[in-house]
Amino acid sequence: MRVLLYVVQSGSRSRAIWSIAPEVDWAYWLDRDFRQEAKRVMGCSVSDGKATPDVPVVIAWSEPLPLGLAERVAERWPGDAEEIGEALRRLVLGVVAEREGREGSEAGERREGLEGRDRRGWAALGRAQQVYRASELCEEAHVLAARAHRAASLLQGRALLSSEALALLEAAGAAGPAGAAAAWSAVAPALQLAALLGRLRLGGAVAPEPQPRLLRWLRRLGARPRPRLRCQRCGSGTARMRRTACAACGSACAYCEACLTMGRSRECGLLILGMPSSGAAAGATRAASSPAPSEPAPSWGLSPAQAAATAAALGFMAAGPGRTTIPRRFLFWAVTGAGKTEMIFPLIEACLQRGGRALIATPRRDVVLELDPRIRRAFPKAAVVTLYGGSEQRWEQGDITLATTHQLFRFHRGFDLVVIDEIDAFPYHNDAMLQFAADKVCKPEGVNILLSATPPAELRRAAALGRLAHVRVPVRFHRHSLPVPVQRQIPSVRKMLDKPGLPGDLLKRLRHSLDRGAQLFVFVQQIRDVDPLVERLRRAFPGIAIDGTSSKDPDRARKVIRFRDRGIRLLVTTTILERGVTVPMSDVFILDADGKLFDDASLIQMAGRAGRSKDDPAGLVYFYGSARTHSQQSAIRQIRSMNRIARRNGYLNH
Amino acid sequence: MSSSSSLWRRLQKFTQQTFSSSAILLQPQSPSCAVCGSRDGKTPRHDRFPQLCGRCYGKIPWITQMFCPVCGRPEWCPDCIRRTGTAFVCNRSAVRYDPVIRQWLALYKYRGNEGLLPLLGEMMAMAYRGMIAELSLTSQEQVQIHGLIPVPVSEERLLERGFNQAEQLGSYLAGSERLALYDILHRTRHSDKQSFKTRGARLRDTEQLFAADLHAAAAMLDSFNSSGLKTLRLLIIDDIYTTGSTANSCAQALAEALKSLAPALPVRIYILTLARS
Ligand SMILES: [Zn+2]
Ligand SMILES: [Zn+2]
Ligand SMILES: [Zn+2]
Ligand SMILES: [Zn+2]
Numbered sequence: 008m009r010v011l012l013y014v015v016q017s018g019s020r021s022r023a024i025w026s027i028a029p030e031v032d033w034a035y036w037l038d039r040d041f042r043q044e045a046k047r048v049m050g051c052s053v054s055d056g057k058a059t060p061d062v063p064v065v066i067a068w069s070e071p072l073p074l075g076l077a078e079r080v081a082e083r084w085p086g087d088a089e090e091i092g093e094a095l096r097r098l099v100l101g102v103v104a105e106r107e108g109r110e111g112s113e114a115g116e117r118r119e120g121l122e123g124r125d126r127r128g129w130a131a132l133g134r135a136q137q138v139y140r141a142s143e144l145c146e147e148a149h150v151l152a153a154r155a156h157r158a159a160s161l162l163q164g165r166a167l168l169s170s171e172a173l174a175l176l177e178a179a180g181a182a183g184p185a186g187a188a189a190a191w192s193a194v195a196p197a198l199q200l201a202a203l204l205g206r207l208r209l210g211g212a213v214a215p216e217p218q219p220r221l222l223r224w225l226r227r228l229g230a231r232p233r234p235r236l237r238c239q240r241c242g243s244g245t246a247r248m249r250r251t252a253c254a255a256c257g258s259a260c261a262y263c264e265a266c267l268t269m270g271r272s273r274e275c276g277l278l279i280l281g282m283p284s285s286g287a288a289a290g291a292t293r294a295a296s297s298p299a300p301s302e303p304a305p306s307w308g309l310s311p312a313q314a315a316a317t318a319a320a321l322g323f324m325a326a327g328p329g330r331t332t333i334p335r336r337f338l339f340w341a342v343t344g345a346g347k348t349e350m351i352f353p354l355i356e357a358c359l360q361r362g363g364r365a366l367i368a369t370p371r372r373d374v375v376l377e378l379d380p381r382i383r384r385a386f387p388k389a390a391v392v393t394l395y396g397g398s399e400q401r402w403e404q405g406d407i408t409l410a411t412t413h414q415l416f417r418f419h420r421g422f423d424l425v426v427i428d429e430i431d432a433f434p435y436h437n438d439a440m441l442q443f444a445a446d447k448v449c450k451p452e453g454v455n456i457l458l459s460a461t462p463p464a465e466l467r468r469a470a471a472l473g474r475l476a477h478v479r480v481p482v483r484f485h486r487h488s489l490p491v492p493v494q495r496q497i498p499s500v501r502k503m504l505d506k507p508g509l510p511g512d513l514l515k516r517l518r519h520s521l522d523r524g525a526q527l528f529v530f531v532q533q534i535r536d537v538d539p540l541v542e543r544l545r546r547a548f549p550g551i552a553i554d555g556t557s558s559k560d561p562d563r564a565r566k567v568i569r570f571r572d573r574g575i576r577l578l579v580t581t582t583i584l585e586r587g588v589t590v591p592m593s594d595v596f597i598l599d600a601d602g603k604l605f606d607d608a609s610l611i612q613m614a615g616r617a618g619r620s621k622d623d624p625a626g627l628v629y630f631y632g633s634a635r636t637h638s639q640q641s642a643i644r645q646i647r648s649m650n651r652i653a654r655r656n657g658y659l660n661h
Numbered sequence: 662m663s664s665s666s667s668l669w670r671r672l673q674k675f676t677q678q679t680f681s682s683s684a685i686l687l688q689p690q691s692p693s694c695a696v697c698g699s700r701d702g703k704t705p706r707h708d709r710f711p712q713l714c715g716r717c718y719g720k721i722p723w724i725t726q727m728f729c730p731v732c733g734r735p736e737w738c739p740d741c742i743r744r745t746g747t748a749f750v751c752n753r754s755a756v757r758y759d760p761v762i763r764q765w766l767a768l769y770k771y772r773g774n775e776g777l778l779p780l781l782g783e784m785m786a787m788a789y790r791g792m793i794a795e796l797s798l799t800s801q802e803q804v805q806i807h808g809l810i811p812v813p814v815s816e817e818r819l820l821e822r823g824f825n826q827a828e829q830l831g832s833y834l835a836g837s838e839r840l841a842l843y844d845i846l847h848r849t850r851h852s853d854k855q856s857f858k859t860r861g862a863r864l865r866d867t868e869q870l871f872a873a874d875l876h877a878a879a880a881m882l883d884s885f886n887s888s889g890l891k892t893l894r895l896l897i898i899d900d901i902y903t904t905g906s907t908a909n910s911c912a913q914a915l916a917e918a919l920k921s922l923a924p925a926l927p928v929r930i931y932i933l934t935l936a937r938s
Contacts, residue, residue, distance in 0.1 A: 008820070251775045255823045264776065271773035273823070 008169075008275055009071035009256055012080055012099075014091050017063035021091060023084035025077035027209065027277065028199040029067065031151070035203050036065050041148040048152035049159075049204050050284065066091050068099065073256035075211045075274040076102055106258070154197040157181050159206035161404075162281035164364070164421025166240060166447070168212060168270050169277040171417065172198070175402040198279065208280040212272035213238050213248065213261050238263035240272045240416045242443030265440070268396075269416055280419045283450075300360070301325060303353035309346075312482045312658040316341070317350050319478040321357055324424070324454050334425070334449035336457060338470055341480035342489055342649050343460045343615025344589075348378065350480070351426055352385050354456065359389060359406055363423030366408045366448060368415055370432045372396070374587065375409050382407060415444035425449040426456045431463050431608055432586060460615060461608035461645075482653035486660040487624030489646050490617045492597075492610070494630045494639060500536045500598050502633075509547055513631060517544075517577070517596065520627060521551060526570060526593040527577040530613050532602040534559055534581055540598075541579050548577070555579035585612040591620035594627040600639055601632030610642035695780055696765060709787070712780050721784070722757040724937060732905050733937060740904050748912035749930045752902050753795075754937035755788035762936050766900060770826050782833025785898075785935055789834055792933060805894065806931070808881060809835055809842045812899040812911050813871065816848075830935060831898040840896075841884070845877045845918070846911055871911050873918035882923055892927045893919070902934040 011029040014021050015036050026032045034041045072080075079102045080095075088094040161179050162172060169191060176182040176194055183193030201207040216237045235245050243265035253260035256275035263272045272278070303309055303317040316339065323337050341347045351367065358365045367382075369375055372395045379393045392405035394414040408422070427445055449455050457466070469475035483489070497503070497510040520527050529544075531537060537555040544553050554575045556563045563583070569575045571590050578584075582604065595617045600610065610630070617626025630639050653659050693700045694714035707718050729738035733753045741747070756762050769777040796804040811827040819825055828844065835842040849872050885893065897911050912930045919928050 249776060251824065253823045254819045254825065255821070260823070262773065262775075264774075267772055267774055271823075273773075 008074055008277065010074050010077050011067060011071050012077040012095075013065055013067035014084065014088075014095055015063045015065055016091055020086050021084070021088055022086065023081040023095070025072070025074070025081055026199055028196040031196045031199045032203065033065065034148070035200065036063050044148035045152040045155070045200060046204065048149060049156050049201070049206065051204055064091075066095065068095065072099070073258045073260065073275045074277065075214065075256075075260070076106060076258070078211050078214065079105075151196060151200055154181070155200040155204070155206070158194065158197045159201040159281065160284065162201075162207060162279060163283065164404075164418055165279070165281045166417055166419035167279050168240075168272060169279065170270060172279045178402040206282055206284060208282055210239060210278050210280070211274055212240055212276040212278040213263055213274040216244075236261055236274070238266060238272050239278050240269075241266035242440050242447075266413075266416055269413060281421075283420070300353070300357050304356075307349065307353055309349060309353075310482075310484055310486060310658075312480055312486075312653070312656070313346055313350050313484065315656075316478045316480045317353050320350075320354055320456060323476055324354065324357060332451050333446055334451060334453045334455045336455045336475060338462060338466060338475055338477035339456060339458045339480065340462055340467075340470070340477055341458065341460060342483060343612065344483040344485075344619045345460075345480040346484035347428070347458050347480075348381060349484075351456070351458075354424060354426070355382075355386065355407060358424040359386070361423070363453075364406055364408070364421065365424040365426070366410065366415075366418070366422040367426045367428065368410050368412055368445075368448075369428035370412050371587065372411050374428065375411055378409055382409060412441070412444070415448050418448040420448070420450045422449055423453040424456065425453065426458065428458045429586065430457045430459045430466070431461050461611050463608070479649070479652060481649040481651075481656070482658040483619070483624070485621040485624050486658060487618065488650040488653060488659055490614065490626050490628045491646055491650070492614050492628040492630045492639075492643055494600075494632075494635060494643070496633065496635075497631050499602075499633050500531055500533075500540065504536070504539050504543065509543060513596075514547060516627075516629060517548070520594040520596075521548065521576065524592065525623075525626065526573065526590050528584070528590075528593055528595045528613070528616050529577060529579045530585070530595070530597045530605075531579060531581060532599045532604045537579050537581065544577060544579070551576050553577045553579070556583070557581045558583045582609055582613070584616075585609055588616065589619050590616070592623040592626070593617055593619070594629075596629050596631065598631045600630035601634040601636045605638060607638045607641040607645065610638060611645060614642065614646065695777055696768070709783050710780060720761045722759045722762060724754055724757055724788075732902065735937070744905065744909065746913075747905075748909055748916050749897070749932050752905065752908060752932035752934060752937075753788055753792040754902055754934045755784040756936050758901060758936040758938035766826075766936065770822065770900070773823065775824065775829075778829055778833060781900075781935055782830055782837065785830050785834050785933065786837045788935075789838060789896075789933055792931070796931075806840060806896045807885060807890065807893055808895050809840050810845055810895055810897050810911070810915060811842065812897060812907060813844075813847050827899045830900060834898065834933075843877065843881045845873050845881060846871050846914060847874060869910070869914075870907075871914040873914045875918055875922065878915075878918045879922055882919070882926075892929055894929050894931065896931045896933050899932070899934045901936050901938055902932065903938045905932075908932040908934070 008027070010025040010027055011032075012023065012025045013029070013032065014023050024032065035045065036042070068077075076099070080098050083098060083102075085094070158176055158181055161175060161181060165172075165175070167175060173182060173191055173194060183190065198207060198209070202209045213236050216235050236248050237244055238247070241263060243263055247263055247265040248261040249264055250259050250261045252258075253273070253275060258275070260274045262274070262276075266272055301318060301321050303314055303321065307317075309317060320337055320339065323335070339347065339350065341350070355365045355367075367378065369378070375393060375395050379391070383391050386407060389407050390403075390405035392400045392403045392408045394400060394408060394410040396411070396413070425445060425448055427441070430441065445455050445457075459466075462470070466475060470477040495512055495516075497513055503509065517527065529540070531540060534557040537557050541553055541555040545551075552575045554566055554569075554577075556566045556578065558581065560566070566575060566578065567584070567588055570578045571588075593616055595614055597605065597610065597613055599605070605613075614628045617628045618624050619626075630643075632639070650659075694717055695712040696717045697714060699714045699716070706713065706715065710718050724733065724735055726735060727733045728736050729741050731741040731747065731751050732738055733751065734741075735757065765777060765781070768774045769781060793804055793806070809831045811825065811831040814822070814825045814827070828842075831842050834840065849870060895915065897908055897915070899908060899911075902908060912932070915930060916928060919926065
């Protein structure tokens with residue numbers, strides 16, 4: 008979109024601002040009664056008094072400019088400029104040239120209104136050009152400010168594109184006169200007023216990264232570095248941007264391909280951030296008055312290991328934010344089957360008790376759907392909002408929000424407690440987007456809880472060096488130690504399939520597991536190995552129900568259910584089932600355990616499928632491979648170390 | 662003093678070079694399929710559609726035979742029989758508007774994935790070449806198209822979407838087939854979403870929905886003057902052909918404008934669309 012750029016001058020200081028509804032700005036700056044009434048209704052302090060004795064002068068650019076361009080000019084406006092009109096012209100010219108490169112600048116100049124008889128391109132709006140008469144205005148200020156107030160409260164903690172904000176306001180019946188179809192032109196004035204009063208922050212959805220000081224300094228010397236763009240919604244950088252001709256702003260405009268499935272985030276598109284109200288301080292007092300729990304209540308029924316970990320997290324939350332400007336992080340390093348959901352409940356309870364809002368983010372939609380009834384049962388009085396692609400509750404606000412990862416992009420400093428499940432799983436794995444989203448959705452004074460059975464090396468290192476507060480939950484809820492994988496050497500699956508039969512050692516151990524009545528997971532690296540291996544195993548074990556699945560199998564869900572119900576005894580699969588699927592009494596065979604697709608985290612997760620139930624806590628795990636690799640050693644070392652810690656703390660009960 | 666200022670100059674030059682080259686990073690070479698994201702490299706990719714994986718390429722519902730010689734429909738066609746005063750010679754479409762194409766077009770038009778343009782544009786180009794071959798065969802001479810005219814979208818939709826799909830497809834075709842594109846038509850009013858209307862209402866509604874800009878049309882005619890052409894052949898470009906009323910309304914507006922500007926010049930207007938519904 009295009010926006011109007013103007014400079015407000017009061018005394019010797021000036022500010023450049025851009026607007027999506029300039030008539031509101033004119034009234035706000037040029038009419039003191041309007042401004043005071045708006046501030047009063049929005050609950051801002053009206054101590055205007057002598058601070059601004061004069062009506063400021065407003066000098067506006069004659070043509071609406073592409074949002075990105077106007078934003079850059081506003082950012083760089085020198086507050087002490089003297090010849091406002093000329094300074095504005097020079098700055099707009101400079102930014103046009105920077106955006107288009109030298110060759111394109113002439114066309115750009117023409118388009119942005121720089122060309123003309125006197126190449127002035129700007130027009131003054133002075134005292135003489137007040138837009139409203141005072142009498143009409145006060146009432147209008149009142150009505151508009153009430154709408155702005157409503158919109159700002161509804162958008163608080165959100166980060167939305169203009170189309171999304173419109174949908175949210177429409178869903179709440181706040182998009183304009185009742186009955187009429189919601190239109191952007193009807194909500195823009197209210198949003199602009201809320202922005203002028205600091206309740207919303209309006210910006211380009213794709214915008215340049217903040218400039219390091221060196222660059223700013225070089226720019227003064229005449230260099231024109233093209234700033235690197237970043238998607239303000241998902242945090243993706245230049246590599247995920249595509250620049251196309253854009254009819255909405257009339258320039259070559261970049262959009263973000265990384266978060267395209269959530270609506271198009273683009274350079275001239277608006278990203279609306281809802282800021283906390285000044286009334287937020289009241290919430291903080293409430294927090295101070297109610298005592299923070301430091302132990303989980305016994306009613307949660309936690310095991311000693313779970314209770315100790317939860318107490319540590321509660322202590323961390325209660326410690327207070329100190330002077331940080333980014334949310335503090337706390338890592339829950341909990342083994343597979345530790346019962347992490349139960350451990351989170353007391354943290355959510357503590358957050359709600361202090362009047363805060365909590366978010367639980369998890370990478371998979373099925374986990375969200377599975378968590379939903381458990382959360383509602385545990386917190387019957389809380390408003391729970393569950394968000395995923397196509398969720399009905401998309402625009403609702405609640406005490407507890409459950410969301411898939413992508414939904415995080417639609418929030419901005421909205422939560423006091425953010426729990427991020429499976430930080431090392433797709434789509435987080437090695438993904439800078441996670442860090443960006445997690446930091447962004449949490450209030451700066453809030454707490455980020457990270458959950459993982461296999462934290463990435465970088466987090467493990469930070470924890471070991473004392474730079475990341477953390478707690479380990481070294482034992483499963485049933486208080487038995489983790490099965491330690493047994494390493495066996497056999498040829499690779501490829502070689503195995505080239506020859507008839509199967510290695511004797513493998514056959515013997517498969518037979519043993521089948522005889523003891525276990526369910527068998529057989530993991531392979533390649534999808535193409537699944538079917539031939541199934542054939543081979545069926546021949547070796549006639550009469551046993553054997554099947555295979557992979558990410559390409561449309562029948563996967565059905566087969567997993569049959570496997571759980573023992574309709575299938577042995578399931579050959581790829582890493583697609585490394586997490587999430589829990590089958591009582593299962594043994595795990597990992598073939599090609601030395602292959603490069605299985606890193607230590609993946610091996611630990613697959614091994615974590617065994618021994619999950621109370622009735623069969625000691626499942627069997629085998630690493631089969633032609634070589635012993637670092638990943639296998641590391642996985643075994645980590646499993647052993649967790650068992651050792653559990654034993655030392657007296658968490659094991661055998 | 663002089664040495665330090667030359668240092669500044671070198672520093673400036675360095676930063677300028679560094680930052681102008683970083684702009685090239687904007688479009689990474691991505692081997693994953695433009696539609697499904699699969700990185701499957703085993704099934705060979707089609708030379709003209711390298712952005713598609715083998716599976717997705719196999720789903721393209723190419724129109725290989727027509728029933729109706731006017732609109733190119735692959736089955737019996739009541740629309741062309743019913744219509745009177747058809748202002749165009751014929752329509753040809755690259756593909757049938759099946760669920761696959763509906764999804765691809767939705768990704769492109771509504772979700773704004775402009776990365777699909779080369780794929781859709783190449784599909785248009787295939788249909789264009791087929792159309793020229795067919796016309797040349799029936800008229801016993803090499804038929805030449807003199808200009809492409811995209812069907813306009815309303816101003817409101819243009820601002821919301823950021824682009825006009827017909828204009829983009831036309832530009833792609835203009836580039837690949839070395840043709841000229843003329844933005845002559847515009848919408849006279851904003852029509853409501855077509856999908857909510859009955860067929861009759863849709864047919865009535867599109868009458869006089871479009872108008873040709875006489876100055877732009879005159880400028881186009883001027884650009885042909887020197888070539889001394891006997892018959893002017895123009896090709897209207899759009900993404901979807903449904904009843905033909907949009908195309909016909911455009912063709913009428915175009916024909917009227919040309920008639921008033923050059924009454925003696927025979928004009929033949931053809932339609933090329935990506936998908937036939
Ligand atoms: Zn734009
Ligand atoms: Zn993005
Ligand atoms: Zn594909
Ligand atoms: Zn027909």
